[in-house]
Amino acid sequence: xGLKTKYQYTYFIYPYLIEENNYRNYLYKLLKNKKCxxxxxxxxxxxxxxxxxxPELKSKMFWSLNMNGQGLRDYETMDLxxxxxxxxxxxxxxFEYVLDKDIPAKIGEKNGIFFDINKIEIVCFNTxxxxxxxxxxxxxxxEFADVLNFNYKFxxxxxxxxxxxxxxxxxxxxxxxxNMQRFSEFLGQLTGKNIExxxxxxxxxxxxxxxxxxxxxxxxNETTDMLNLEKEFEKYRSIKPANEQVSDVTYQRDSVxxxxxxxxxxxxxxxxxxxxxxNIQNYNELLFEYENSQLYHFIYYLHQKVYLxxxxxxxxxxxxxxxxxxxxxxxxxxxxxxxxxNNLTGTVLDKYYRKELNLDETFIRLKSKYDLLYKxxxxxxxxxxxxxxxVIIGFIIIIGIIKLLFKxxx
Numbered sequence: 001x002g003l004k005t006k007y008q009y010t011y012f013i014y015p016y017l018i019e020e021n022n023y024r025n026y027l028y029k030l031l032k033n034k035k036c037x038x039x040x041x042x043x044x045x046x047x048x049x050x051x052x053x054x055p056e057l058k059s060k061m062f063w064s065l066n067m068n069g070q071g072l073r074d075y076e077t078m079d080l081x082x083x084x085x086x087x088x089x090x091x092x093x094x095f096e097y098v099l100d101k102d103i104p105a106k107i108g109e110k111n112g113i114f115f116d117i118n119k120i121e122i123v124c125f126n127t128x129x130x131x132x133x134x135x136x137x138x139x140x141x142x143e144f145a146d147v148l149n150f151n152y153k154f155x156x157x158x159x160x161x162x163x164x165x166x167x168x169x170x171x172x173x174x175x176x177x178x179n180m181q182r183f184s185e186f187l188g189q190l191t192g193k194n195i196e197x198x199x200x201x202x203x204x205x206x207x208x209x210x211x212x213x214x215x216x217x218x219x220x221n222e223t224t225d226m227l228n229l230e231k232e233f234e235k236y237r238s239i240k241p242a243n244e245q246v247s248d249v250t251y252q253r254d255s256v257x258x259x260x261x262x263x264x265x266x267x268x269x270x271x272x273x274x275x276x277x278x279n280i281q282n283y284n285e286l287l288f289e290y291e292n293s294q295l296y297h298f299i300y301y302l303h304q305k306v307y308l309x310x311x312x313x314x315x316x317x318x319x320x321x322x323x324x325x326x327x328x329x330x331x332x333x334x335x336x337x338x339x340x341x342n343n344l345t346g347t348v349l350d351k352y353y354r355k356e357l358n359l360d361e362t363f364i365r366l367k368s369k370y371d372l373l374y375k376x377x378x379x380x381x382x383x384x385x386x387x388x389x390x391v392i393i394g395f396i397i398i399i400g401i402i403k404l405l406f407k408x409x410x
Contacts, residue, residue, distance in 0.1 A: 003144035003219040003232060006277045007287065009137045010151055011295065013208035014158070014187060015306055017196035018128040026192075028084035030095050030122065036190075038087070039094040039121070040064045040072065052293035052343045060091035061300065088126065095122040097190070114139045115150065122190065123299050129306045131299055132191055135291070144232060145242035147213055152241045158184065159205030200313040202306060209239055209270040210298060212290050214283050220261060220276035230263075236272050237265030255356060257348055262286070264349070266356040271298055294349060297340065301353045304335060308362045315369050328370050336363065 018026045030036040041062040043050050049062055058065055064072070075083065087093050097120035119135035136154070138146060197204050213236070220229060231246040237255065240246075257264040261276040273290050275282035311331065314324055340350060354360060 003229075004216045005138075005142055005144055005147060005219075006214040006216045006283060007140070008142070008147050008211070008213040009135055009287075009291065010147075010154075010209060010211040011291065012134050012136065012155060013210060013299075013302070014132040014134070014191065015197065015202060015204065015208065015302065016130050016132070016191040016194040017200070017202070017306075017310070018124075018130060018192065019196060020128040023124075023126065023128045024084050024088040027087050027093065027124070028080055030124075031080045031083055031087075035098045036095045036122065037098055039096050041094075046292075048289055048292045049296065052289075052297075052346055053341055054339055056338050057300070057340050061296065063090050063092075091126055093124050095124070096120070097122065123296075125303050125307075127303070127307050127310070128196070129303050129310070130191070131302060132187065133295075133299075144213065144215065144219070144236075147211070148232075148235050148240065148242040151209055151211055151236075151239055155207045155209050155239060156205070158187070158207060200306075200309045202309060203269075206269060208302065209272070210295060211236070211270070211272045212275075212287055213273070214275045214277055214287060217276065217278045221278050233263050233265060233274050236274055237270070238267055239270050255352070257352060264352070266352045268356055268358070271353075271356075289345075293343075294346070297346060297349060298353060300340065301357055301359065304359055305357045305362070307331065307335075308359070308366055312362075312366055312369070315366070315373060321373060324370070325374070328366075 031038070041049060041064045043065055046062070046065065050058070050065060053062070067075075075086065078086065099118065099120065115136050115138045117134060117136055119133075121133040122130060123133065124130040136150075138150060194204055227249075230249045233256075234240075234246050234249050234252055235242065235244050237252060252265075255266045257266075261279040261282060263274045265272045265274070273286075275286060277283045311324070311328060314327070341347060
């Protein structure tokens with residue numbers, strides 16, 4: 001008998017880049033779209049975010065938390081152009097895509113997995129780096145094997161468009177997305193062609209997976225065979241199908257954080273959380289925290305990862321070092337050195353997020369490239385300065401000789 005779920009959801013995250021000189025125009029486009037609503041964070045409503053993050057991060061990512069009623073009213077009186085200009089100066093903006101209703105969907109034509117798309121958000125940073133977040137929820141009471149198969153198949157849905165034979169004839173069957181091509185068109189309408197992402201070698205074919213599953217008490221309790229459970233969890237963590245054979249789970253221990261009835265799993269392109277309803281807090285508290293403050297925590301570091309790739313690309317181009325220097329120093333001072341949270345779970349997640357996304361290693365490699373470029377830049381600047389000194393001194397000497405000749409001639 002398979003593992004039964006109590007509840008589950010998966011966010012599929014699509015990263016995309018907007019050219020920075022076009023960022024304000026992109027925000028204007030979102031504001032003009034009647035289905036895109038700027039998400040206003042409020043201390044009374046968003047208590048989890050307010051309690052989870054430290055002040056510096058809150059003031060950047062959730063700037064509306066600090067606004068009073070008059071400030072919000074002033075914003076609402078602005079026209080769309082002014083709103084776009086104001087928002088383009090903010091570090092981060094979050095938009096909610098308003099769905100008319102939950103979108104019923106089915107994967108596969110026979111024995112399909114039914115799911116709803118019931119939430120879509122767009123998170124944009126002033127670097128031009130954005131993320132589209134789509135929350136999917138399977139039918140209640142599905143088996144854990146269905147979750148594994150769904151995550152495995154759906155995360156590659158972008159890369160398989162136009163190749164149904166390679167994808168087992170999987171379709172999205174809904175009134176809104178009646179086929180995979182329509183889903184791609186929907187993404188394109190919101191995100192554009194995403195040409196900039198390809199420039200920095202960002203994988204946009206495979207969606208980033210952020211998934212939560214709570215097993216029912218019969219599936220995970222004091223008598224559960226934990227070795228078998230951990231093998232199933234390894235498939236979940238590494239986004240493998242249910243029929244994948246797992247012989248050993250010891251190698252993944254550095255990428256797993258465990259508490260009783262609670263396993264977090266981390267990988268370069270995914271974060272998952274498996275829990276049991278044997279601890280009631282996993283079902284009535286943690287499932288909300290995980291898709292709220294912990295999700296934004298993850299998005300913050302995804303932004304850092306993409307931005308480091310972007311800086312690396314710009315350093316390779318080496319067209320304007322002064323601009324690169326300014327951006328690198330600003331990132332190091334404004335983003336890199338700050339602590340994000342002192343929440344107990346948050347500090348644990350922080351360590352794993354940074355490790356699995358290779359942030360520290362990437363930053364060190366980038367700094368080494370920056371240091372070499374900086375030395376070369378300083379040498380060239382010194383040489384240019386010396387050349388100018390030689391020219392000036394030579395000019396002074398020539399003037400002096402001319403004056404001396406005039407005196408001798410007189």
